[in-house]
Amino acid sequence: MKKILITGGAGFIGSHLTRLFVTKYPEYQIVNLDKLTYAGNLENLKDIEGCSNYTFVKGDIADLAFLHSLFNQYDFTAVLHCAAESHVDRSITDPLAFVTTNVVGTVSLLQAAKEHWKGNMEGKLFYHISTDEVYGSLGAEGFFYETTSYDPRSPYSASKASSDHFVRAFYHTYHLPVKISNCSNNYGPFHFPEKLIPLCIHNIINHKPLPIYGKGENVRDWLYVEDHVRAIDTIFHHGRVGETYNIGGHNEWTNIDLIRELCKQMDAKLGRPAGSAEQLITFVKDRAGHDLRYAIDASKLQHELNWTPSLQFEEGLSKTIDWYLANTDWLKNVTSGNYQKYYEDQYNKR
Ligand code: NAD
Numbered sequence: 001m002k003k004i005l006i007t008g009g010a011g012f013i014g015s016h017l018t019r020l021f022v023t024k025y026p027e028y029q030i031v032n033l034d035k036l037t038y039a040g041n042l043e044n045l046k047d048i049e050g051c052s053n054y055t056f057v058k059g060d061i062a063d064l065a066f067l068h069s070l071f072n073q074y075d076f077t078a079v080l081h082c083a084a085e086s087h088v089d090r091s092i093t094d095p096l097a098f099v100t101t102n103v104v105g106t107v108s109l110l111q112a113a114k115e116h117w118k119g120n121m122e123g124k125l126f127y128h129i130s131t132d133e134v135y136g137s138l139g140a141e142g143f144f145y146e147t148t149s150y151d152p153r154s155p156y157s158a159s160k161a162s163s164d165h166f167v168r169a170f171y172h173t174y175h176l177p178v179k180i181s182n183c184s185n186n187y188g189p190f191h192f193p194e195k196l197i198p199l200c201i202h203n204i205i206n207h208k209p210l211p212i213y214g215k216g217e218n219v220r221d222w223l224y225v226e227d228h229v230r231a232i233d234t235i236f237h238h239g240r241v242g243e244t245y246n247i248g249g250h251n252e253w254t255n256i257d258l259i260r261e262l263c264k265q266m267d268a269k270l271g272r273p274a275g276s277a278e279q280l281i282t283f284v285k286d287r288a289g290h291d292l293r294y295a296i297d298a299s300k301l302q303h304e305l306n307w308t309p310s311l312q313f314e315e316g317l318s319k320t321i322d323w324y325l326a327n328t329d330w331l332k333n334v335t336s337g338n339y340q341k342y343y344e345d346q347y348n349k350r
């Protein structure tokens with residue numbers, strides 16, 4: 001029987017991943033370890049909290065002594081490592097928090113797995129969930145391949161690049177069985193409203209300005225979160241140990257075009273006159289070191305493991321908006337308290 005430690009399972013991607021594994025594999029024991037930072041929310045997992053193959057543990061991945069005791073208690077056979085500080089703007093304000101969780105936390109987990117599995121690595125797996133931002137920024141042409149040299153440019157991407165390097169170092173030095181995937185921007189339900197899409201959905205609902213950094217010409221490659229966790233499931237079970245797989249949607253949008261599409265769909269769904277949401281678009285001071293373009297080549301995953309995205313972007317965006325409109329209480333809960341202060345600090349100065 002597999003006993004799997006999922007870290008960061010109360011966050012955006014982690015909650016979708018946890019739900020998929022708990023419901024699809026009732027024979028696996030899943031432990032979700034999460035510190036419950038501002039980004040972690042057990043409401044995201046309400047529908048599975050009573051499942052007999054699911055346990056939640058509150059704790060910090062940077063606490064090695066605690067990790068040792070957790071490994072001793074549960075005797076994990078695999079780790080799906082999702083926990084991270086994940087927001088670029090916060091990394092610009094507080095880079096050390098990103099080093100602590102993303103670098104020290106990842107190395108602590110690697111260390112705990114290595115110690116616990118030493119002498120018997122057979123059938124074990126440390127799966128590290130990472131981002132395409134480690135590759136840096138593209139110009140108008142080209143794609144990120146698994147072989148693209150790392151060139152991180154924000155404190156967030158530098159910390160994720162560092163964690164990827166440590167995962168590979170543990171593979172080569174200690175033969176820890178590892179896999180890494182680097183995914184493009186995700187969107188979907190339970191996305192914390194500090195990121196572009198949920199922030200703009202929240203602001204449109206509340207008739208608030210939609211802050212677009214610079215001229216809105218930066219390009220991101222968007223993937224529906226359920227397609228991402230389906231890819232992780234595929235790589236976890238069928239990918240080759242020691243390999244890296246890029247995951248992406250072949251779905252590039254400039255920020256301004258994306259927000260215009262969002263505005264159009266939201267006006268229709270809210271029964272407001274066409275063009276009302278677009279009037280909220282406000283160009284604000286650009287992000288420092290703002291990466292121009294990300295675009296993933298996911299052909300290795302497609303050819304080797306037969307994975308392709310299942311949703312067209314307009315359809316995925318429509319499902320996402322519907323979820324937020326049906327879950328205004330969730331949105332209200334996560335945007336009360338500390339969120340207000342974060343929002344004022346981030347946007348009043350722009
Ligand atoms: P998120 O910020 O929504 O969730 C992160 C989770 O980790 C939260 O539940 C938080 O409480 C938890 N956490 C943070 N610090 C912790 C610590 N020290 N110990 C234990 N738990 C801790 O992040 P997300 O968007 O779901 O991203 C998950 C992973 O996927 C990250 O590693 C991120 O780099 C990667 N990723 C994200 C995207 C994206 O578009 N969101 C794309 C590619 C890769």
Ligand code: TYD
Nearest residue numbers: 088185194195196197211212213218220255
């Ligand atoms: P974000 O969702 O923060 O993801 P990432 O920076 O990891 O790609 O931002 C997506 C894009 O949207 C990015 O180019 C920055 C831009 N952006 C805005 O224009 N305004 C905003 O308020 C935010 C949060 C992001």
